[in-house]
Amino acid sequence: MNGHKNWQRNLLKSAVAASLLCGASLAGAATQGTVGATSTGSVDLEILVPGLILVNQLNDLTLTYTPGSDAAAIEGFCVWSTPGLVYDIAFAGDNPNAGTTFSAVSGGDSVEYSVEFDDQVGGAGWQAVVDGVTLNNGGAGFVPGTGATPGCTTENARIQVTALELANLDTAPAGVYQDTITLVVSPF
Amino acid sequence: MDAARHRATLLACLLWLAAPAAWAVTDIAGLGGVDLGTWTPATGNASNFDDFCVAARRGNSQNPGPYAVRVTPLTGTRFELRSVSNPAAVIPLTLAFQDLIDGGQEALVPATFTVREQTGARTCTGTNNARLIATAASTDILAAPPGEFQGLFRLTARDVPPANELSRDFSIRLRLAELIRISGLDSIDLGAFDGVQDRRGVDDFCVYSNGLTGRYTVTGTGQGAAGAFRVQSGTASLPFVVEYDDGAGLLPMTPNLPLAKLNAVSTSIDCVGGNNASIRVSIAADDMQQAPPGVYTGEIILLVAPI
Numbered sequence: 001m002n003g004h005k006n007w008q009r010n011l012l013k014s015a016v017a018a019s020l021l022c023g024a025s026l027a028g029a030a031t032q033g034t035v036g037a038t039s040t041g042s043v044d045l046e047i048l049v050p051g052l053i054l055v056n057q058l059n060d061l062t063l064t065y066t067p068g069s070d071a072a073a074i075e076g077f078c079v080w081s082t083p084g085l086v087y088d089i090a091f092a093g094d095n096p097n098a099g100t101t102f103s104a105v106s107g108g109d110s111v112e113y114s115v116e117f118d119d120q121v122g123g124a125g126w127q128a129v130v131d132g133v134t135l136n137n138g139g140a141g142f143v144p145g146t147g148a149t150p151g152c153t154t155e156n157a158r159i160q161v162t163a164l165e166l167a168n169l170d171t172a173p174a175g176v177y178q179d180t181i182t183l184v185v186s187p188f
Numbered sequence: 189m190d191a192a193r194h195r196a197t198l199l200a201c202l203l204w205l206a207a208p209a210a211w212a213v214t215d216i217a218g219l220g221g222v223d224l225g226t227w228t229p230a231t232g233n234a235s236n237f238d239d240f241c242v243a244a245r246r247g248n249s250q251n252p253g254p255y256a257v258r259v260t261p262l263t264g265t266r267f268e269l270r271s272v273s274n275p276a277a278v279i280p281l282t283l284a285f286q287d288l289i290d291g292g293q294e295a296l297v298p299a300t301f302t303v304r305e306q307t308g309a310r311t312c313t314g315t316n317n318a319r320l321i322a323t324a325a326s327t328d329i330l331a332a333p334p335g336e337f338q339g340l341f342r343l344t345a346r347d348v349p350p351a352n353e354l355s356r357d358f359s360i361r362l363r364l365a366e367l368i369r370i371s372g373l374d375s376i377d378l379g380a381f382d383g384v385q386d387r388r389g390v391d392d393f394c395v396y397s398n399g400l401t402g403r404y405t406v407t408g409t410g411q412g413a414a415g416a417f418r419v420q421s422g423t424a425s426l427p428f429v430v431e432y433d434d435g436a437g438l439l440p441m442t443p444n445l446p447l448a449k450l451n452a453v454s455t456s457i458d459c460v461g462g463n464n465a466s467i468r469v470s471i472a473a474d475d476m477q478q479a480p481p482g483v484y485t486g487e488i489i490l491l492v493a494p495i
Binding site: 029030031032033034035036037038039040041042043044045046047048049050051052082083084085146147 | 228229330365366367368369370371372373374375376377378379380381383387389391393396419421424426428457467469471476477478479480481482483484485486487488489490491492493494
């Protein structure tokens with residue numbers, strides 16, 4: 001359900017989570033056979049299959065600042081679920097930040113960056129991400145991939161990270177600035 | 189002349205009083221035996237009767253007199269039916285005698301005369317005055333192997349007080365078909381899919397058969413198309429696998445295809461000593477991962493038949 005996107009360190013984490021439905025007791029009851037030339041009985045079965053969702057194929061992003069331009073990168077990943085679900089998604093940075101932006105830190109210094117999310121399958125287009133705020137595509141939810149095996153064979157979502165040069169990178173002391181973004185996807 | 193006639197009458201009376209009393213059972217007619225028929229579970233206890241006539245004379249008069257009866261097994265010492273093809277197999281029997289004149293009934297003890305004084309007929313000319321009732325308990329029948337069962341007996345009637353005896357032999361028969369029953373079945377709750385592991389559930393149950401070999405076939409049918417093993421939630425469905433174990437290990441079942449098994453019990457209709465069969469149901473994680481969320485339900489119908 002959640003994933004982390006690190007700047008500079010290669011980490012790939014994924015997990016499967018269940019959106020549990022309310023449990024139900026067996027509606028039917030087994031029946032017993034009677035004595036005779038043949039005999040017939042029956043057994044009732046029941047299983048709860050919850051809605052399942054998975055985010056994976058996450059790779060770390062590395063941005064390189066070249067004076068004269070902003071630093072930006074795009075990374076594709078996959079959101080998979082059992083059939084019939086849409087999802088919402090939330091992004092949370094590890095570092096304290098001001099307002100709606102994210103922060104990458106290097107020792108006591110920091111630079112700000114913005115995040116955008118694009119649900120490629122659903123065609124919602126790039127949507128601005130606010131740290132800690134859940135996106136749900138205006139209430140419609142985003143469309144995950146489905147298929148035989150959890151995990152996607154093709155990426156179906158992406159994020160774009162942008163660190164502006166002006167009054168940000170151009171004023172930051174030299175160094176390696178890092179942050180971790182945790183992605184949380186949930187059936188919606 | 190009158191005096192002479194009186195003397196002759198008196199003499200005749202004295203001669204009659206001096207003669208030994210000739211109490212006698214003079215006839216046993218119409219005793220044809222008891223057919224308990226072909227037993228089915230709906231029958232319950234198997235019971236039937238045979239009406240017949242016992243003529244018993246009171247002394248030298250032509251008036252009917254009391255009598256007692258006794259039934260003696262011609263084989264063994266107990267009231268029981270014995271399998272014609274397998275003499276070691278027996279079905280215990282209870283016998284009773286009913287006096288059809290006064291309605292009195294008495295349980296019979298092997299080789300022992302009844303205590304009641306039964307009402308004899310003057311002659312056996314078409315009206316029966318006695319009834320022999322044979323009963324076999326359903327529990328005893330269920331514990332017996334299928335086949336033809338028969339018992340041979342001798343009924344003896346003796347006047348009261350005892351003077352002479354008269355006997356007739358008769359038989360009691362019962363036919364028992366091959367029977368089977370599946371019971372002790374419970375529903376299987378497979379719980380909730382955790383997203384990773386296959387789900388499995390087991391149910392133990394009982395297969396009873398009165399066959400000597402215990403061999404039977406079991407056929408499983410699901411609720412999917414053509415009896416496929418599938419659980420369903422709305423329009424969505426999932427396949428599942430059924431495996432059957434009669435104590436010799438799990439074997440996969442194919443819908444609608446009989447599977448030959450060996451281990452049906454033959455002495456208890458509900459496996460008092462413990463269940464002797466089980467099924468295991470499995471649903472693959474791969475299938476559940478592709479299924480829309482929901483509560484999936486289904487049914488397995490198990491048909492057992494003797495071989």
